[in-house]
Amino acid sequence: MINSQDIKKGTCIRLDGKLYFCIDFLHVKPGKGNTIMRTTLKDVVKGNVIERRFNIGEKLEDVRVERRQYQYLYQEGGEYIFMNQETFEQIPIAHDLINGVDFMKEGQIVDVVSDASTETILFADMPIKVQLAVTYTEPGLRGDTATNTLKPAKVETGADVRVPLFINEGDIIEINTQEGSYTGRVK
Numbered sequence: 810m811i812n813s814q815d816i817k818k819g820t821c822i823r824l825d826g827k828l829y830f831c832i833d834f835l836h837v838k839p840g841k842g843n844t845i846m847r848t849t850l851k852d853v854v855k856g857n858v859i860e861r862r863f864n865i866g867e868k869l870e871d872v873r874v875e876r877r878q879y880q881y882l883y884q885e886g887g888e889y890i891f892m893n894q895e896t897f898e899q900i901p902i903a904h905d906l907i908n909g910v911d912f913m914k915e916g917q918i919v920d921v922v923s924d925a926s927t928e929t930i931l932f933a934d935m936p937i938k939v940q941l942a943v944t945y946t947e948p949g950l951r952g953d954t955a956t957n958t959l960k961p962a963k964v965e966t967g968a969d970v971r972v973p974l975f976i977n978e979g980d981i982i983e984i985n986t987q988e989g990s991y992t993g994r995v996k
Contacts, residue, residue, distance in 0.1 A: 810868045812869075813865060818831055822871060828931065831850055877923070881919060887904050911967075912984055919935055919936075946978055959974075972991045
């Protein structure tokens with residue numbers, strides 16, 4: 810159990826039977842009355858964001874989470890098989906629990922967050938930016954750069970991304986895995 814005033818960014822708490830990460834907090838001292846903690850919490854499983862107020866001194870159930878690096882090995886049905894980098898233990902993780910799964914290729918290192926008390930996997934996070942090769946895109950027309958126009962492209966993992974007209978097949982591009990958007994070309 811922790812006190813509500815001890816909540817910080819990244820703190821994981823159990824509230825109404827669900828797990829939430831604190832993504833923002835603010836101590837509020839109104840002109841009269843008690844000090845409160847205004848928090849923004851993100852549901853670990855569904856990703857919903859809620860705002861919640863707590864009185865100072867209110868007890869909350871703290872959840873200890875562990876973040877470990879795992880390497881993606883292969884896909885089997887609807888699950889992805891990962892290997893722990895320290896113990897070489899292999900675990901399956903469901904498609905829905907992996908953030909940025911469309912941009913994951915074999916050998917990719919991801920951060921797996923688990924509940925330390927029950928050893929259940931909460932979610933897996935891809936790196937924010939990954940570099941992938943473009944496997945198919947229509948050729949851009951020379952001199953057609955007057956506007957910031959984007960065209961569809963397919964990368965080596967099979968995902969579709971919108972890229973600028975000057976990107977060609979075989980180019981290595983950098984992609985933001987959270988938004989699924991093109992961020993730049995790698996020289």
